[in-house]
Amino acid sequence: RLVADRSRIKADRNDLSYVMVEITDAEGNLVPSADNVPVEFEISGKGKIEAVGNGNPSDMSSFRQPRKRTWQGRCLAVIRPVGKAGRIVFKARADGLKEGVIEIMAE
Helix, strand or coil, rough: CCCCCCCCCCCCCCCCEEEEEEEECCCEEECCCCCEEEEEEEEEEEEEEEEEEEECCCCCCCCCCCCCEECCEEEEEEECCCCCCCCEEEEEECCCCEEEEEEEECC
16 A cells, blocks of 8 residues: 655655555555565656655665665655656555555646
8 A cells, every 4th residue: 555645746856745655454454564575666757766764773775776675564755756747656566465556746
């Protein structure tokens, strides 16, 4: 499941949208035991992935790559518009799980 803090952002480089990636069960409940699940990110449209994270204080992997491992069933992607209005489509994929897709509008 993908949850954006805002689905509409300003089309300038000073605005951001934080997209939480959550591993859920068939009923939509968060699975906090889903640690270390590698998630790959893809973005298209008028935005880019500025950073990624997972809140795990012992994870020293890069926050500038289009991938992150989950911690307690979650990870996060920070989306920045490229300075032009338009649609941003963000996708998250993990082996054995349904792909997540969310749309953010830069206005």
